Amino acid sequence: MKIIPVFIFVLPGLIARALWPGDVANDPDMAYPLIVTRLLPQGLAGLMIAALLAALMSSLSAVFNSCSTLITMDIYKKFKPDAAERQLVYIGRMVTAAIVVISLIWIPMIRLLSNQLYLYLQSIQAYIGAPIAAVFLVGVFWPRATGKAALTTMIVGGLVGAARFATDVLAANGYKDFGPLNFLTGYAFLNYCVIMFAFCVGLMIAISLLTQRPREEQIRDLTFSKNTLAAGVDKTWTWVHAAFSILVVLIVISIWAHFA
Numbered sequence: 001m002k003i004i005p006v007f008i009f010v011l012p013g014l015i016a017r018a019l020w021p022g023d024v025a026n027d028p029d030m031a032y033p034l035i036v037t038r039l040l041p042q043g044l045a046g047l048m049i050a051a052l053l054a055a056l057m058s059s060l061s062a063v064f065n066s067c068s069t070l071i072t073m074d075i076y077k078k079f080k081p082d083a084a085e086r087q088l089v090y091i092g093r094m095v096t097a098a099i100v101v102i103s104l105i106w107i108p109m110i111r112l113l114s115n116q117l118y119l120y121l122q123s124i125q126a127y128i129g130a131p132i133a134a135v136f137l138v139g140v141f142w143p144r145a146t147g148k149a150a151l152t153t154m155i156v157g158g159l160v161g162a163a164r165f166a167t168d169v170l171a172a173n174g175y176k177d178f179g180p181l182n183f184l185t186g187y188a189f190l191n192y193c194v195i196m197f198a199f200c201v202g203l204m205i206a207i208s209l210l211t212q213r214p215r216e217e218q219i220r221d222l223t224f225s226k227n228t229l230a231a232g233v234d235k236t237w238t239w240v241h242a243a244f245s246i247l248v249v250l251i252v253i254s255i256w257a258h259f260a
Helices: 004-019 021-026 028-039 042-079 085-113 117-141 147-172 179-185 189-210 226-230 235-259
Strands: none
Touching (some): 004 021, 004 028, 028 042, 028 117, 147 179
């Protein structure tokens, strides 16, 4: 299922480029609207646009709700544990409004980085996803990982990703020499993501070894082990899930190796 979206996102663009090479070459973001407006009859085109808008509103609603809940419950309530329910709702609404404003202000940054929305989305996910994936995988599969290591890796990885994003924006607008930061732009963003992931894994392991080992009760039922596997409801399905996960990883690696 993780591989299917690649073809769902990419193939329509390839079809549009083959049908209308001039229009898509001038404005790649018009590939999807061209397919909808020129290939579908009026009724289906309207239905498709309605579905697209509904999916967009649903996604935005989920993102705003998640961000609001995260900031309100995990940050604000830590400082104000006795806050009333009405006050928490008010803070959540204010946070949602602030996120909407920040999102609107951020829109021009998309054009500064790339004139292709798909590349922009992939590059942003690559920069922020590497430290998150490193912390999650090391934390789940290595009981020795510590909270301090996870926090440090997230901060350092986030700063490194932000530095690459800044250099990409500057490079897209004519700046080429970044002095000691030139190594950040020497790799394609997907290859840079792989290097950044390896760096974050190494950083988390190193800091974990330098900090105090977590207590058993802190990691019980949170890390993967033979005991966790044995406690599964259905061992067959557990191994099936593991096999398919490995298969997905191998497919991703093979695709990356082929196009790298």
